[in-house]
Amino acid sequence: MSTMKNPPSILIVGAGAIGSFYGAILKRAGCSVSTVLRSEYEVVKTQGIRITSPLGDLSYQPDQVYRDGDTPVAAPDYLILCVKVLPGVDRAELVRPWMGPNTRLVLIENGLGIERELAEAYPDNPILSCLAFIAASRTEPGVIEHKAYGKLVMGAYPKGIDGHCRELSELFIAGGIKVDLSEAVVGERWRKCLWNTPFNPLSVIANGADTRTILDTEGGEALIRAMIREVMAVAEAEGYPMDEGLIEQNIDGTRKMPPYKNSMALDYLNDRPIERDAVLGNVVALAEHHGIAVPHLNTVLVTLRMRAALEGRA
Template identity: 45%
Template sequence: MKVLVIGTGAVGSFYGSLLAKQGAEVSVVARSDYEHVKVHGIEITSETKLGNYHFRPQAVVRNAAELTEKPDYVLLCIKVVEQADRVGLLKDAVGPDTSIVLISNGIDIEDEIARTFPNNELISGLAFICVTRTAPGKIWHQSYGRLALGNYPRGLSEKARALCSAFEQSGINCAASEDIVTARWQKCVWNAPFNPLSVLSAGLSTNDILSTQESFVRNIMEEICLIAKATGHTLPSDIVDKNIDSTYNMPPYKTSMLLDFEAGRPMETEVILGNAVRAGRKAGAPIPHLESVYALMKLRELKLAKE
């Protein structure tokens, strides 16, 4: 199995390293930390049963065009923000038999890639994980790690099953989903409150947010469930309670959106909130809490732009 990971941030480095441990030939496209990863590889520090280990990629390149062979799978592990040229990053990586795997947050993130590469299998993926890149080539895995993978817009191919199996054998749970779009709405139930509220609260952890504003968090989660149902993706009746319980049980965590905000990087406001709000408005779902949080995030982004 030949795999190319585009993005040596926390998610790409972690999941690429797991496939390498199972014998896959894993190469990486590194950008800001190219020099460090080329020389030193990537150190994974995990507080789970996975422990600490070193990941030495098969090849480290600045651009996929530098590779001599096209991979079986290309894992695009970058945040879907306005400035991200996903098509440009993929164009030199994809061969006729390459499966494109998107491991990113958000709602409705697949269409651009599906339209640009109509002849390639598209696997959409979601990571349920607490993991952070603390320095070039340094990844801190705090908790969780479950993946959900499935073909877009639906179904489950043999290659998708094989990738799920490789992740399972590496020591994490990987759910093979025949309805990955519904799974995206399930992930959004957590992302929609905690990512923006961590920014709007000026840096509070998930535990602080939940322990003081549980009712508000629940309202946002329930509105996501309303939108999902209105668009044909009914979620489990206990999904809000399960998300609340699991968040109380996880260590205090800085969300990815908060880390981007603190570093002055673009945030995933549109794919996590904006796309959900637009879907809710189109469906006529009552979503006052979600609309308010989205409006406040757009004001925060405007303030950052002016600064």
């Protein structure tokens, strides 16, 4: 539990698997944790959020459960945004009803270049950018299965580590997870793309394949390696060079965890939009800007576009 006398208030916007898990961790740390929900409002209002985890039973009842358009009891100290980064979703407007003059905006989301629109919309509110290294999925309304990991990498946007980072990281640590603070969180986003950019899109092309299937299929691991190398080349052109050893680190780490259907695979299998551009398209666009050939990444992106057009999901 937190040793703070008055732990800050937390609001989770996008309380799916990821948002619900980190809300549970902050609840364990003694914070007031509220949620904004759409389809699962009635279930969570009556039953709370149920989470099974290697950390134990993380189930909790949010202090307030809001629908979109509700009036908040008070603006939160930290608004944690965990929605998918999708075309047509105006995240700046999505959080507007809940933002106060002193609210710190925390992004726990995938992708590159995702902070800019929020920084422009809320220039006076501190923005903390986070990357979640976690295997968790929603199994039914209000029910989350946390399988492994949970570490956060956190930094102030666009760079640095401030007092807000330190306060929030201490709370997450008190709740039972590891947090690494980073002076260059954008570079850390590139590091996470080494995994997300190959594995997530390939899982969709392969009809929701899990990580073990992707790696064990003949040629699968070689394809993952080639895609990681292409991501590393673009990252280096952007000013974020990375060590070749990260290729083995990503593959070895994936093999050590249980077979895992990532979030993009689950979104696809459940007919939900996928974060194609945030995770893959933006990397390919930057490669084109720098004149870097990324044939494997480009082939996967074009194939996803074809599939989306054929299925009416473009």
